[in-house]
Amino acid sequence: MREQKPAVEFDTVPLSKREQILAAAREEFLEYGYAATTMDAVAARAGVSKATIYAHFENKQTLFGAMITNRCEQSFDKLPVPRGDARSLRTELHALGLMMIRLIYAPEAIALYRVVIAESARQPELGEIFHVSGPARAMASLTAYFQKLKDKGLLAIPDARLTAEMFVGMLKGQDYMRRLLNMEEGGCRPEDLVEAAVETLLRAYALQAEEV
Template structure:
């Protein structure tokens, strides 16, 4: 029956994920993965072509998982503050999660070895949010709520404010992640600056 084989495969992927994300590609050994699965090394090689294949599978799965955590809030054109805050919050929750940071670190470090995985990672978070945000800004622009000369540029600037300095420090290991208070403060400041910068007067934040 294939249900047992399937379970083995899942078990291998789970162990491989743990070990690859913990030690990086070079630091992970196939023996360690087999031991952690737990599965014989021969079994491991009957499910996957080799180390690279297994790594790619793990990363793809993790990308998919991360993308699924994205909270796609409804965006009401009528209330830009709430809509932008919701988009920003979903983005921040995603990219500052421990899972995402770990994934980013591993992929960035191994980017010369696996150039195609960088694209997969980008498409599993930043890109969809960017598209979503651009579409929303386009709405705002068409409906004359905001004056946005270039929707793409503005969307990038907005997401940049959210990922900027703090995220880089997280990647460099200088920061664990963002606390709830930090997230709220960051999102609030970014939304505020963004809306004011685009001439949205009704920004009622008291800061």
């Protein structure tokens, strides 16, 4: 029999009902997976009624998508804004790379990705919800960032979207797959991947290489 989880405790700033539900849903999905998570369990953990959940979210799929979107928005509202200074470009790209590494390699992100992979064969729509709510939104934010670098004349990139995908791809070394498979870490350090990705980007597209 499934153990009844206590309601989530919230400290410091009180959360809205919607935020309480999203926080509880995240814990349920990560702990039990998508299929085994029920709206009753989320309601109990959030300390609200099931009717309150349905007042905010149409169904479990909608709740799952909203939870992913919420985490994505919290992460990418800290995306650096290009300052238009070629001399600071390397530092800004390095900070961006470190931020992306922390997001990509976060234990919660890895665990959530495992949940989606485990369920998507039986429920392909879940993979679509995850992609649209998370990775696609993240890629849109990165694309906009690189487009700004191009518009400011800092990088001579032919395609902002392609550059964003290339940058993320360079940050995903073999350790990313090892972590997904719950193996011991090995290979390149994440920090080394950031250095290599930034250096590659600047060598390929910097307009004022001597200043960056």
